[in-house]
Amino acid sequence: MGSMKVCIVGASGKLGRYMVQHALDRDYEVVGVCRERSVGKLEAFKGRITIIPGATNDREVIKKAVAGCDGVLTVLVPWGAQHYSSGTAQAVMDYANPEARLIFSCGWHISRDGKDVYPPSFQREEKLARWIGRLTRLVDIDDQVEACRRVFASDTRWTVVRGSDLEEGESQGLPVWSLHVGDPVLESNMTRRVDFALFMVEALENDELIHEAPAIVGCRTPSALAHAAGLDRRG
Numbered sequence: 468m469g470s471m472k473v474c475i476v477g478a479s480g481k482l483g484r485y486m487v488q489h490a491l492d493r494d495y496e497v498v499g500v501c502r503e504r505s506v507g508k509l510e511a512f513k514g515r516i517t518i519i520p521g522a523t524n525d526r527e528v529i530k531k532a533v534a535g536c537d538g539v540l541t542v543l544v545p546w547g548a549q550h551y552s553s554g555t556a557q558a559v560m561d562y563a564n565p566e567a568r569l570i571f572s573c574g575w576h577i578s579r580d581g582k583d584v585y586p587p588s589f590q591r592e593e594k595l596a597r598w599i600g601r602l603t604r605l606v607d608i609d610d611q612v613e614a615c616r617r618v619f620a621s622d623t624r625w626t627v628v629r630g631s632d633l634e635e636g637e638s639q640g641l642p643v644w645s646l647h648v649g650d651p652v653l654e655s656n657m658t659r660r661v662d663f664a665l666f667m668v669e670a671l672e673n674d675e676l677i678h679e680a681p682a683i684v685g686c687r688t689p690s691a692l693a694h695a696a697g698l699d700r701r702g
């Protein structure tokens with residue numbers, strides 16, 4: 468598919484800008500959605516992408532942005548208390564072409580089937596984030612959970628990519644993934660942000676990931692390397 472057209476919802480964020488770059492590297496036509504005040508953060512891509520400014524939970528904005536797209540990459544952020552994530556996800560599912568590949572980002576804390584096993588430190592952090600969120604109304608993790616619940620229940624061609632803790636730095640290659648947090652391969656809990664974006668963009672053309680919620684980890688982290696070595700030994 469040489470002339471694929473993709474929409475990136477939340478293009479101005481760190482993850483979003485890496486996805487724009489990976490999409491342009493593949494010669495995809497790119498439409499980016501971001502808040503009006505963040506358009507300047509996409510200056511480096513000027514003339515190479517179409518920008519549609521607006522709130523990502525504004526249904527008219529999304530309708531316009533996803534028109535004619537073969538794929539939609541959506542950054543689900545837990546910001547604000549206006550059902551931002553769930554509103555965004557719903558609009559994407561309602562207006563994207565039914566055949567389009569829809570890729571959503573979230574964190575490990577999202578569970579599809581309740582079979583994820585979280586380390587105690589992770590559970591403490593999530594509790595704290597929810598508590599601060601309720602107090603300040605700046606973060607709404609429950610709304611990101613609701614967004615993903617709706618995606619899991621939909622018959623669109625979706626993938627929900629669940630990111631580990633993130634760090635900056637050069638690409639190390641495509642992250643490895645597993646079905647459940649708690650699987651040994653994921654133990655290192657670290658992915659380069661640029662590679663999280665790479666996984667999202669590669670998922671557009673990987674039909675094996677349709678209706679999956681892969682939890683990812685950097686391919687060069689100790690747990691990923693140990694897992695790969697184990698596979699080698701077993702031949």
Ligand SMILES: NC(=O)c1ccc[n+]([C@@H]2O[C@H](COP(=O)([O-])OP(=O)(O)OC[C@H]3O[C@@H](n4cnc5c(N)ncnc54)[C@H](OP(=O)(O)O)[C@@H]3O)[C@@H](O)[C@H]2O)c1
Pocket residue numbers: 477478479480481482483501502504505508542543544545546547551572573574575629630631632633660
């Ligand atoms: N950070 C982590 O360690 C971590 C770990 C696991 C998973 N994740 C997942 O990774 C994805 C992106 O994370 P990231 O850390 O790389 O962030 P990021 O890409 O920098 O994204 C932040 C996004 O949130 C938007 N935003 C900020 N404040 C907002 C507000 N008040 N209302 C609406 N939108 C607002 C930003 O838009 P503007 O450009 O307009 O400001 C930007 O698009 C998310 O799906 C997240 O759940 C993150």
